[in-house]
Amino acid sequence: MASHRRPKQPNRTRVTVLTTAAAAAVALSTHAANAAPSHKPDKDEVKAKVDKLYEEAEQATEKYNGAKEKQQRLQKEISAIQDGVARGQQELNKLRDGLGSLAGAQYRSGGIDPSVQLFLSSDPDDFLDKASTLDQLSGRQIAALKKVQGKQRELAQERAEATGKLRDLATTRTELGDRKQEVQGKLTEAQELLNTLTLKEKSALAAEQQRASRSSAERVRLGNGSSASGRAAAAFSFAQSQLGKPYFRGATGPSSYDCSGLTSWAYAQAGVHIPRTSEEQANIGTRLTRSQLQVGDLVFFFDDLHHVGLYAGNGQILHAPRTGTVVRYESMDTIGGPFMFGVRV
Structure with a gap:
């Protein structure tokens, strides 16, 4: 005996999904059928693109050259400053040795004068302020101390200048690396474009040049x-x-x-x-x-x-x-x- 049960209705959500998928498939197939084949650039188009890349590479090259020149100049300047600091430190050491000799002579003759104790202070500026109240320094002592004071200031300035130039050098080296990488990237891209040309097209470009x-x-x-x-x-x-x-x-x-x-x-x-x-x-x-x-x-x-x-x-x-x-x-x-x-x- 035949069954009289009503056929099961398809799920509405499922119908929607299937319909959408079918529509998308039709659209994709239609697009694929109508799409033009991919365009291969001819030699003139490749030449124009390559020339532009070479121009950009040359721009980066000149910036690279500038950074390289700056690096070399900074290295020379830093070397000169460091040599000057080394010579200045030797002069400062001699001046301090002279102060030590003065203190030794006073000690052997009965003890170090309070003014000389201050004279040997690690802070000559502080000493001069205090020594003005002692009124016990000779002109020779004051002159010697001022030399020490001046040399210390000079060395501090030179060391600060060297530190600043070293920071500048580090920045320049980073720029140098960036520019070199930029140039290489442009040249690689240009070569990849040239590689798409046939031997006949490459020969034609060379003949034109x-x-x-x-x-x-x-x-x-x-x-x-x-x-x-x-x-x-x-x-x-x-x-x-x-x-x-x-x-x-x-x-x-x-x-x-x-x-x-x-x-x-x-x-x-x-x-x-x-x-x-x-x-x-x-x-x-x-x-x-x-x-x-x-x-x-x-x-x-x-x-x-x-x-x-x-x-x-x-x-x-x-x-x-x-x-x-x-x-x-x-x-x-x-x-x-x-x-x-x-x-x-």
Whole structure:
């Protein structure tokens, strides 16, 4: 006999969950069907991104160079102060030995005078205050004590200065590490992008750079501009002798260079010392507009002045561009950032 029991109604909550899940599945499948395949950047897009990363790496490199220069300067200053403190301590010890001899002589002649007992106090300032009431000090004793007093103050100041510079050095070393890590991160990211290119695309990019470099070199040859001065001409000539040498962050030659490393090296060979970093180099000499530039003048690019080269004439510069390149000629209009000003040293 057939059962007449009513079929069990599905649970309302369960129906809602199943309906929602089904709708989501349909939506996902529809999205997957309509989604465009992932875009692989072409060589021009990769080049633009890599150039931007190299620019950021060069910014960090110049800050790294500045921190490194500061570290070296602080280390020299601290060493000089510490040497001075050591010599001053020796002088102070001799002065104190002289006071001890005076006390010994008085003791052997019948006891130490109260004034001399104060004289040997560890606090000369306190002694002078008290000694003024004794009226028993000779001019020689007062002069000797004042020397001790002055030397102690001098040493205290020098030790405080050294302590401050040591703190500054610790901060600078931390900054140095941070900048180095930042540079390496940018370069690693750029290399990963370059690795996405095919061999044919890499060859095409290299060929483009070589054509641009040859074109700039030809424009320099045809320009035949005059130099700003004898030392500017000499600096430019020395820089020309480094054409083809690789860029390397923090390098100052003679086997590799970064941008400010090349300019500082070239001028040093001409007998002119200029600061190490592009930012510091921008603050020397006479500033120039583009129309005033002559061969050998320093030329600065980007708002923060993180790139520098030597003017080569006819709108071209000689510089160490960035990682992956060599010292070469290049048009001022293809640097990647605006020309800010020139400097005549």
